[in-house]
Amino acid sequence: xxxxxxxxxxxxxxxxxxxxxxxxxxxxxxxxxxxxxxxxxxxxxxxxxxxxxxxxxxxxxxxxxxxxxxxxxxxxxxxxxxxxxxxxxxxxxxxxxxxxxxxxxxxxxxxxxxxxxxxxxxxxxxxxxxxxxxxxxxxxxxxxxxxxxxxxxxxxxxxxxxxxxxxxxxxxxxxxxxxxxxxxxxxxxxxxxxxxxxxxxxxxxxxxxxxxxxxxxxxxxxxxxxxxxxxxxxxxxxxxxxxxxxxxxxxxxxxxxxxxxxxxxxxxxxxxxxxxxxxxxxxxxxxxxxxxxx
Numbered sequence: 001x002x003x004x005x006x007x008x009x010x011x012x013x014x015x016x017x018x019x020x021x022x023x024x025x026x027x028x029x030x031x032x033x034x035x036x037x038x039x040x041x042x043x044x045x046x047x048x049x050x051x052x053x054x055x056x057x058x059x060x061x062x063x064x065x066x067x068x069x070x071x072x073x074x075x076x077x078x079x080x081x082x083x084x085x086x087x088x089x090x091x092x093x094x095x096x097x098x099x100x101x102x103x104x105x106x107x108x109x110x111x112x113x114x115x116x117x118x119x120x121x122x123x124x125x126x127x128x129x130x131x132x133x134x135x136x137x138x139x140x141x142x143x144x145x146x147x148x149x150x151x152x153x154x155x156x157x158x159x160x161x162x163x164x165x166x167x168x169x170x171x172x173x174x175x176x177x178x179x180x181x182x183x184x185x186x187x188x189x190x191x192x193x194x195x196x197x198x199x200x201x202x203x204x205x206x207x208x209x210x211x212x213x214x215x216x217x218x219x220x221x222x223x224x225x226x227x228x229x230x231x232x233x234x235x236x237x238x239x240x241x242x243x244x245x246x247x248x249x250x251x252x253x254x255x256x257x258x259x260x261x262x263x264x265x266x267x268x269x270x271x272x273x274x275x276x277x278x279x280x281x282x283x284x285x286x287x288x289x290x291x292x293x294x
Contacts, residue, residue: 094123
């Protein structure tokens with residue numbers, strides 16, 4: 001007896017046993033009647049026994065068939081259990097996804113989104129890198145990046161998911177001490193919080209016709225979280241993402257007429273990683289959730 005037969009033959013045998021005819025078995029399995037007949041004949045040949053007697057009314061199982069039925073049903077139950085286990089494995093997305101984002105995004109925007117991700121996909125662990133380095137994805141130091149500039153490397157895929165509004169802001173304690181500026185020119189008479197090595201703010205003032213220098217800024221740092229905390233502490237008027245104001249009701253926007261352009265937010269991933277279901281799941285989740293955070 002050859003024991004190397006496939007499950008499909010046993011499945012056809014059980015269907016014929018249950019329905020009592022090749023026609024009924026073929027309908028149940030959505031197969032052709034000749035196919036079922038070949039399956040039964042092949043199984044009989046491999047086992048070396050006669051399984052059914054052909055009668056005018058259909059198929060009559062032999063004693064050998066009745067004896068094999070229990071083992072065949074155990075095989076059927078095992079096959080169904082295997083299919084269910086495979087389905088659960090497919091549904092249970094697990095593993096680690098490494099995300100990189102700028103400091104404010106990593107500290108203030110992402111945590112509530114990642115909390116919702118955790119509830120929906122508990123098998124996924126997240127590693128969060130607070131960094132402004134666009135090259136992280138190219139060096140494979142991260143799987144997904146949230147950036148304020150569009151990556152221009154051809155091997156990266158980027159999706160625009162929203163815009164970050166920027167504003168001038170100050171704590172109420174500072175404004176009570178120094179007053180609230182009404183016109184952009186009044187900023188030059190205030191204590192300002194600016195960048196250390198980056199010149200973006202200097203260019204912004206120059207574009208408005210105010211050629212300021214680093215000496216105009218009482219507090220200078222390139223750390224975006226330190227900038228926000230300096231504003232909260234009352235060191236002066238700073239320039240931050242407007243969503244940060246939700247973190248402290250004691251900080252308010254000033255000079256809403258300032259022509260500060262919005263920053264685009266891009267969601268980027270290496271094109272070779274898009275085939276990973278785990279990474280694709282997190283990527284799609286961030287694309288759906290992050291616009292609401294902005």
